[in-house]
Amino acid sequence: MSVGIRHDDLRRRNRAMVLSAVRRAGQPSRTEIAATTGLSHSTISAISSDLIEEGILTEGKPSETASMKRGRPQVGLALNPEAAAVVTVVLSLNFLSVAVIDYAGQVIAEEQRRLDTLTMPRDELIGECTAIVRRRLEDPDLDVGSVARIAMGIQGITDSHARAMLWSPITPLTDIPFADILEREFGIPATMENDCNMMAVALQWRDPDRYHDNFIAILLSHGIGMGLVLKGELFTGTHSSGGEFGHMIHRPGGALCRCGRRGCVEAYAGNYAIWRNAKGMSENSEPVDVSDADMRALAAKAREKDGPEREAYRKAGEALGFGLGNLFALIDPAPVAMVGVSAAAFDLIEPALREAIAQTAGGQHSKSISFDTEPNELPLIREGCAMRALTFVDQEIFAPGVQARAGAGKVA
Amino acid sequence: MSVGIRHDDLRRRNRAMVLSAVRRAGQPSRTEIAATTGLSHSTISAISSDLIEEGILTEGKPSETASMKRGRPQVGLALNPEAAAVVTVVLSLNFLSVAVIDYAGQVIAEEQRRLDTLTMPRDELIGECTAIVRRRLEDPDLDVGSVARIAMGIQGITDSHARAMLWSPITPLTDIPFADILEREFGIPATMENDCNMMAVALQWRDPDRYHDNFIAILLSHGIGMGLVLKGELFTGTHSSGGEFGHMIHRPGGALCRCGRRGCVEAYAGNYAIWRNAKGMSENSEPVDVSDADMRALAAKAREKDGPEREAYRKAGEALGFGLGNLFALIDPAPVAMVGVSAAAFDLIEPALREAIAQTAGGQHSKSISFDTEPNELPLIREGCAMRALTFVDQEIFAPGVQARAGAGKVA
DNA sequence: AGGCTTTTTTTCGAGCCTCGAAAAAATAGT
DNA sequence: ACTATTTTTTCGAGGCTCGAAAAAAAGCCT
The missing domain is CATH 3.30.420.40 (ATPase, nucleotide binding domain)
Incomplete structure (x- = not known):
């Protein structure tokens, strides 16, 4: 199965370690790197001087790291932009x-x-x-x-x-x-x-405190997409690229989805689904493209007063809630980021979502499940x-x- | 994040590699181990003589490995039972x-x-x-x-x-x-x-050809359980131990599950659920324990003639199919082992299961999804x-x- | 200012580990 | 008995990491 470790792998891996530590930390000193990697100071010294000589890393100016501390000042290592x-x-x-x-x-x-x-x-x-x-x-x-x-x-x-x-x-x-x-x-x-x-990869770098080992990024747009990180690694399927969260079946035989199947989460929570529910169109009507501006207007109307618009968002929340609950049943609850134009309407979605998730096995600690929103996915x-x-x-x-x-x- | 590789880790990992190769292969020669691990003959020789000296491995008798081949015969290495x-x-x-x-x-x-x-x-x-x-x-x-x-x-x-x-x-x-x-x-x-x-762990050892990187073991018994292997490793949640496949929601607000929630897969496919459906009891009636013998009798009756018994198994298949389809939407199709007393009735379950799975995003290649059954889980x-x-x-x-x-x- | 303390970084030798090449071992064929 | 073949061991070389000690680079104190 897995392959043994050759002697030359050692250096390669430890160099990778150092690079990753520098990319993560920004301007760590050699001492800091030694601490985070668990390698000895001598090793870090050797590796980093190699990397500097190769033009991969650069030493920060000491002034930048002025620290008012006694002792030899740390000199930060940075990635060489060039x-x-x-x-x-x-x-x-x-x-x-x-x-x-x-x-x-x-x-x-x-x-x-x-x-x-x-x-x-x-x-x-x-x-x-x-x-x-x-x-x-x-x-x-x-x-x-x-x-x-x-x-x-x-x-x-x-x-x-x-x-x-x-x-x-x-x-x-x-x-x-x-x-x-x-x-x-x-x-x-x-x-x-x-x-x-x-x-998902971007979130891991933007906010590593929140998004580290296990988390979920969900795109709420025309369609519903998902990026899934498990054990710190992007989980991609063996055949296709990403989990088809949007096409989990919410209601067997239910609303018509863009994919041609019935009852998918997306057929309730995609922009086109929210739109057709809000406009009183049939759940079986053909999906139509809705502009971001129209969706924002729809959300505004839903916030204004109760009515079919608000109900459409409620249905979306319910579908997303059951979908997430089913996902959490499999992988345990994890932080969620809602991204895309409908993430800006998450206030309309959240109540029904939480209600639905609480009805699932994955929602046992539904209070502790936290959502973050980011309207702009690009x-x-x-x-x-x-x-x-x-x-x-x-x-x-x-x-x-x-x-x-x-x-x-x-x-x- | 991840930690660097110390020098002493090298030997430890390569020893682990050798032990794992021996456990997997039974009686591999040093040459075979070198091939599977990618390490040099010298390294394998050194490690295996250490392990033999420590009493962890033993050399097989040469007679066992009589191979009619020219050249020095391979001597198999085996785990020392003692x-x-x-x-x-x-x-x-x-x-x-x-x-x-x-x-x-x-x-x-x-x-x-x-x-x-x-x-x-x-x-x-x-x-x-x-x-x-x-x-x-x-x-x-x-x-x-x-x-x-x-x-x-x-x-x-x-x-x-x-x-x-x-x-x-x-x-x-x-x-x-x-x-x-x-x-x-x-x-x-x-x-x-x-x-x-x-x-799942056992299946990986029993039939590594079929069960290697990604596969699913499902227990069809009183309840429905799942063992999930992803990327060759058992996937266990961060909070609890295993995916709660049985408590994915099949029909929101549907049949009463033993867990107290409604519409779980188990509420249609657990023994108690099949039983109450077959006996014409309400979907909301309290789950009861059903003996394995009763379940076998029920399956026999369902095979005999069409009727509520057969319909109960059909419903179970449908719930399992949508559940698996949703799972496959997330992780891509993978081999499935059905284990437990109701696995012996898989012939009654399979048609509806396949029909359901074909209606899901994960069932795109539903023909290629293969099931194996094992009635005895212990x-x-x-x-x-x-x-x-x-x-x-x-x-x-x-x-x-x-x-x-x-x-x-x-x-x- | 100059010596002292503190902290970071480098240097150096020791100890392992793996590797490749060559030697040794063990067998079947001739 | 000798040769060809395959497996296994031996041996020296080269690398890598480590710990200890030295060097470097500050601030602190008198």
């Missing part, structure tokens, strides 16, 4: 956005573009994606060293190897191997990530893509580091 | 069973006992458990070296640290810290395991407990081995 760069590409409904990000995580260039994803033919959609990346990479104003990785995020289902978009609500097209396309086009390793998974998705790409560089490119170079050196 | 022993205790409805198992996994002593778990007072139940273990350990006929660990398995909810039984259908008693009790009584480290988790639970205890000895006691002894030696 060590590498990554590119993020986020494709969402009628919107394409690209950013170039340095090794320290700062955005150094970006471009955004509106386009009609729903009607665009295949070649054009692919062409737009590669063109926007090319423009950023070839921009003469941008002095970027080597771009080490591209991470693309998309709403929809991606394959489990993070190579292709299999299906997406933003386009009728299917099975587009974006990762391969980008790799071929730019000669840079690329991945195709699911949007909700990236939201920044999260981009952040997640960036961190995904950067940690890949940390672990897979810079951690092996010297070994690879030494090997290459011997040949010369 | 290296240690473990004890398993399985407490189920009205039944208590204990086994002593040698390091190679062979049962070397056992005892079983009927008792009335439902009415027994706390002290008596605990007393029975400790007494039966004591009898086996103090039996003069049994020549067992050191008992290194006790694993107790029970139907019901255990805490996530595997220390205590929190709740069980077999007794009205709650919160019994069996692990601590056994440890205090015998001075041997003990754990308290959930029955379904142990079934042997599985015991095997699981045994393997759990033995692998603990492998990893935590014998893998560190020399280091610990060397350390102890220095003191003397």
